Amino acid sequence: MKKLVLLGSTGSIGANTLQLVADFPDRFQVVGLTAGSNNDKLIAQIRRFRPRVAALADEAAADRLRRQCRSRRDLRDLKIEILSGTDGLIRVAASAEADMVVSAIVGSAGLAPTLAAIRARKPIALANKESLVMAGPIVCEEARRQGVAILPVDSEHSAIFQSMAGQRRTDVRRLILTASGGPLLDLPLSKRRTIKPAQALKHPTWRMGNKITIDSATLMNKGLEVIEARWLFDIAPDRIDVVIHRQSIVHSMVEYRDGSVIAQMGIPDMRGPLAYALNYPERLPLALPSLDLTKVKMLTFEAPDLKKFPCLGYAYEAVKTGGTMPAVLNAANEAAVRAYLEGRIGFLAIARVIRETMDGHIPQAAPGLDDVLEADRWGRERALKMIQ
Numbered sequence: 001m002k003k004l005v006l007l008g009s010t011g012s013i014g015a016n017t018l019q020l021v022a023d024f025p026d027r028f029q030v031v032g033l034t035a036g037s038n039n040d041k042l043i044a045q046i047r048r049f050r051p052r053v054a055a056l057a058d059e060a061a062a063d064r065l066r067r068q069c070r071s072r073r074d075l076r077d078l079k080i081e082i083l084s085g086t087d088g089l090i091r092v093a094a095s096a097e098a099d100m101v102v103s104a105i106v107g108s109a110g111l112a113p114t115l116a117a118i119r120a121r122k123p124i125a126l127a128n129k130e131s132l133v134m135a136g137p138i139v140c141e142e143a144r145r146q147g148v149a150i151l152p153v154d155s156e157h158s159a160i161f162q163s164m165a166g167q168r169r170t171d172v173r174r175l176i177l178t179a180s181g182g183p184l185l186d187l188p189l190s191k192r193r194t195i196k197p198a199q200a201l202k203h204p205t206w207r208m209g210n211k212i213t214i215d216s217a218t219l220m221n222k223g224l225e226v227i228e229a230r231w232l233f234d235i236a237p238d239r240i241d242v243v244i245h246r247q248s249i250v251h252s253m254v255e256y257r258d259g260s261v262i263a264q265m266g267i268p269d270m271r272g273p274l275a276y277a278l279n280y281p282e283r284l285p286l287a288l289p290s291l292d293l294t295k296v297k298m299l300t301f302e303a304p305d306l307k308k309f310p311c312l313g314y315a316y317e318a319v320k321t322g323g324t325m326p327a328v329l330n331a332a333n334e335a336a337v338r339a340y341l342e343g344r345i346g347f348l349a350i351a352r353v354i355r356e357t358m359d360g361h362i363p364q365a366a367p368g369l370d371d372v373l374e375a376d377r378w379g380r381e382r383a384l385k386m387i388q
């Protein structure tokens with residue numbers, strides 16, 4: 001029985017993880033759950049999965065959750081500990097009884113709890129790509145020092161990880177990340193300015209949280225994944241390519257020095273890569289439909305258009321510049337996507353805010369954690385000023 005702490009349990013990855021726990025009760029048990037502010041969803045999960053500890057980042061929401069737990073007899077008997085704030089998330093992430101931590105908070109808020117889990121020597125199933133984007137060298141060095149495995153949950157990185165099984169890392173020539181292209185792939189540049197969030201949130205192949213879905217529409221998600229892959233697989237960014245693959249069947253590929261390319265395929269369902277990370281190296285018998293290539297018929301691959309999708313280029317630029325630049329890119333993106341979802345800026349302004357924030361940043365080389373957090377704060381503040 002593997003005891004799991006699930007950070008970001010009320011989100012899309014959280015829901016998929018809990019579905020796997022429910023489907024495999026003899027394999028997984030939940031000992032800790034965390035969320036941002038959604039106490040109602042969290043309490044439903046607490047009732048169903050009965051963890052020993054839970055935390056909400058938002059203090060007021062945590063107070064509401066404590067009151068809810070006190071007022072209901074079935075939860076009173078559970079004697080669950082409710083924590084709050086970043087300290088609370090960190091304490092849950094480092095829970096002594098956890099065998100693995102699923103890192104599925106969205107955005108920069110995932111960094112501190114993920115690092116805390118690594119320092120507590122918990123293997124990580126990593127969905128929170130932003131922690132590697134902001135602080136890849138710090139997170140990876142800490143994992144190396146603690147002897148902790150970081151197992152990718154992102155479908156592309158899981159595909160690369162699977163395509164490298166049994167191969168020598170030194171034989172890898174390049175990584176090829178596939179991108180569905182998101183919901184706006186065929187929309188001409190001239191029509192992008194007026195795109196409303198409801199339209200940008202209609203992803204053609206994946207059901208995900210709002211932030212990552214907008215990141216898919218700008219292709220920033222792929223840019224963040226390039227940076228994630230750079231650290232996860234310790235490979236130079238100019239050996240990571242991106243191709244548009246509309247069908248989301250080939251999840252990514254690895255090319256070896258003899259020209260051979262190994263790809264991992266499957267229907268687009270996050271339970272596949274999640275289950276692989278949770279139960280690695282053994283595969284679980286998932287009740288997912290088989291991939292029927294005769295129905296898919298055609299697998300297409302196209303080069304991404306960096307004029308239409310400048311954010312992908314900005315991410316390459318940030319990772320090549322290095323130091324604190326990726327943290328600034330990430331902070332500006334988070335601020336801009338939030339402003340777009342709240343109707344405060346237009347779709348094309350997302351890229352403009354990121355570009356101008358990066359232009360104003362003087363990157364610091366080889367940053368420590370405090371420098372990364374300061375760059376994150378600076379980038380967010382600078383982007384917000386521009387948005388206002």
Ligand SMILES: NC(=O)c1ccc[n+]([C@@H]2O[C@H](COP(=O)([O-])OP(=O)(O)OC[C@H]3O[C@@H](n4cnc5c(N)ncnc54)[C@H](OP(=O)(O)O)[C@@H]3O)[C@@H](O)[C@H]2O)c1
Pocket residue numbers: 007008009010011012013014034035036037038039057089104105106107109127128129130153154155206207208209210211212270
């Ligand atoms: N969804 C996917 O299929 C997918 C695929 C690959 C990678 N990922 C990555 O996985 C991560 C999660 O994505 P998602 O789509 O599951 O996001 P999501 O649906 O938006 O869920 C985000 C989770 O993070 C929590 N959260 C938000 N702000 C927080 C804060 N300040 N402090 C603590 N917790 C906070 C949310 O709690 P509340 O509900 O209370 O706000 C929720 O539990 C992202 O890094 C994403 O890039 C997702």
